[in-house]
Amino acid sequence: MFGIRSCALVLAMMFAAGCTSYYKVSDPTTGKDYYTTEVKKRGSGAVTIKDAATGDDVTIQNSHVSKVTKEEYETNRGSGK
16 A cells, blocks of 8 residues: 555656646747747747757747647757757
């Protein structure tokens, strides 16, 4: 039988695994797509992200942000389309 601690640990692991959101951020000016887990909105419609492929912080003045699945994120994060 599972004890209270075991149940709490399983629930905590399930909660932690489900907390991450994945995003594709497209820059229409350059045609480049970025993948990230966090989008910070700035003034005048700009966003700042941490590019999953390079680890660089990138600010995009005009962007299109869409949520993607973990699988799409994992497949495309290094492609820099």
